[in-house]
Amino acid sequence: MIAAETSATxxxxxxxxxxxxxxxxxxxxxxxxxxxxxxxxxxxxxxxxASLPENWDGYxxxxxxxxxxxxxxxxxxxxxxxxxDPLPEPFVGPTAGGGIILEWNLGKRELSLSVxxxxxxEHVKSDSGEPLEEGQATWALLRELVSWLVGxxxxxxx
Amino acid sequence: xxxxxxxxDPSIPDEAILWRGIVSRQIRPNPRTQTDGVSQGAFETQELxxxxxxxxxxxxxxxxxxxxxxxxxxxxxxxxxxxxxGLIVDRDPESDDPSHAVIVRADAPGxxxxxxxxxxxxxxxxxxxxxxxxxxxxxxxxG
Numbered sequence: 364m365i366a367a368e369t370s371a372t373x374x375x376x377x378x379x380x381x382x383x384x385x386x387x388x389x390x391x392x393x394x395x396x397x398x399x400x401x402x403x404x405x406x407x408x409x410x411x412x413a414s415l416p417e418n419w420d421g422y423x424x425x426x427x428x429x430x431x432x433x434x435x436x437x438x439x440x441x442x443x444x445x446x447x448d449p450l451p452e453p454f455v456g457p458t459a460g461g462g463i464i465l466e467w468n469l470g471k472r473e474l475s476l477s478v479x480x481x482x483x484x485e486h487v488k489s490d491s492g493e494p495l496e497e498g499q500a501t502w503a504l505l506r507e508l509v510s511w512l513v514g515x516x517x518x519x520x521x
Numbered sequence: 522x523x524x525x526x527x528x529x530d531p532s533i534p535d536e537a538i539l540w541r542g543i544v545s546r547q548i549r550p551n552p553r554t555q556t557d558g559v560s561q562g563a564f565e566t567q568e569l570x571x572x573x574x575x576x577x578x579x580x581x582x583x584x585x586x587x588x589x590x591x592x593x594x595x596x597x598x599x600x601x602x603x604x605x606x607g608l609i610v611d612r613d614p615e616s617d618d619p620s621h622a623v624i625v626r627a628d629a630p631g632x633x634x635x636x637x638x639x640x641x642x643x644x645x646x647x648x649x650x651x652x653x654x655x656x657x658x659x660x661x662x663x664g
Contacts, residue, residue, distance in 0.1 A: 412546075420544050420563075421591035422570050454549040459566035460633060466560060468552045475561050477636060487561070487636040492553070492644040494637035 401450065402443040405465065408455035409435045412463055425461040428480065435463040435478045441502065447509050467512055474512045476500060488512075527568075527630040529609040533622065535601025538574040539610070540649055541642075542586050542593030559596050559646065564639035567631055569624040570613075576620035579651040585618060595649035602645050606638045 397403065413432045417425060435455075442450070442465075453465040453476075461480040467473060473489040484500040486508055500508065543559055551558030572582050579595055586593035600610045603624050613623040626632055634642075 415546075418589065419591070420547070421542055421586045421589040421593060422566075424566070454560060456546055456549065456560040456562050458562035459564065459569070462562070462565065464560060464562035464565070466549065466562075471553065473640075475636060475640065477562065477565060479633075485636050487640050489640055492640075494640050497635060497637045 397443070398440070399443045399446070401452070402439050404452050405439045405455050406436055409439065409463060412455070412457050415457060419457065420459060422459065424457070424459050425480070427457060427461055427463060430482055431461065431463055431478050431480060434482050434484070435465070438465065438476060438478060438484060441505055442509060445506050445509055447506075447513055450509065450513055469512050470516070472512050472516075474508055476508075527609055527611045527623065527625045529604065529627070530611050530622075533573060533600045533610050533612065535599060535604065537600040537610075538597050538649075539571040539600055539603065539622065539624070540574050540579070540582055540595045540597050541569065541571050541646075542582065542591070543596050544591050544593060548594070557648070559643045561636065561640045561643045563596070564634055564642045565636065567625070567633050569634065569642075571610075571622050571624055572618070573612075573620045573622055574649070577618070579649060581618075583651070595651060596646045597649040598642060598646040603642070606641050608634070608638060 397406075409432060412427050412435075413429070415426050417423075419426070451467060451469060453467045456464055456466070458464050458477060458479075463478045465476045467475075471491045473487075473492070475487045475489075477485045477487075479485060485498065486500040486504070487497040488495045488508065488511060541563070543563055547560045547563040548557050549560050550556075574597065582595060583593055603610055604627075607627050608624050609627045609630060611623055611625070613621050615621045624634075626634060626638070
């Protein structure tokens with residue numbers, strides 16, 4: 364079973380900051396405590412990525428570290444904890460450099476959250492495929508990003 | 522291979538089609554187009570390997586993937602499209618693949634492509650139309 368440390372108080376700080384890029388984690392043991400069933404499928408998808416071998420893409424990409432897996436699980440749990448409904452399940456995939464990406468499409472709006480190999484999380488907001496904003500994600504920003512994804516469309520943009 | 526002196530190569534014209542191999546885990550449905558698309562994550566790397574299509578064949582690139590133990594589909598976009606995103610296209614010939622090239626950031630070669638750049642490579646590209654070349658004496662009827 365996979366452990367995910369989810370009880371830390373992290374509001375307003377980056378998901379990971381140098382020089383201590385990761386919150387201590389328990390490694391590949393323990394339980395993931397779910398507060399909603401929404402998180403089950405994305406977490407399963409993240410766990411599947413943990414078994415990717417080196418060079419899984421044919422271009423020499425590294426396997427995905429336990430730290431990145433745990434960070435991605437933590438991210439999924441935090442999105443679930445926002446309780447924003449309706450929120451579709453994200454696409455969960457590996458990134459070429461050894462990270463994990465969560466991608467949502469909702470109408471014309473798209474949101475991606477990339478867990479980088481160093482544990483940082485970056486976001487890209489797009490509308491109709493056109494990136495609008497990108498940057499480092501923080502725990503405080505997470506609600507704003509997900510709320511934007513599911514929020515009403517600006518009538519002026521019609 | 523990492524190197525410090527990436528530079529845009531004008532011998533690769535803007536119209537040149539570039540191919541990037543995509544594995545199944547990077548393929549995702551695109552609800553807007555109702556077709557298979559590519560995850561932005563497929564392009565989130567420091568040095569994005571591609572092939573110059575005019576200098577190789579789809580079969581050769583796919584065979585290269587198989588030699589590396591993966592099944593690729595080929596995503597294509599042009600060098601000009603990549604450059605318009607603030608990227609450099611440089612040759613990086615390999616002993617078994619002279620058509621190999623690399624895409625890196627123009628503002629910071631060697632740093633990971635920005636998420637927005639990766640996103641747009643996933644948006645502007647399309648699947649390469651791959652056909653198996655018939656032998657010299659074969660004929661193919663269409664329509």
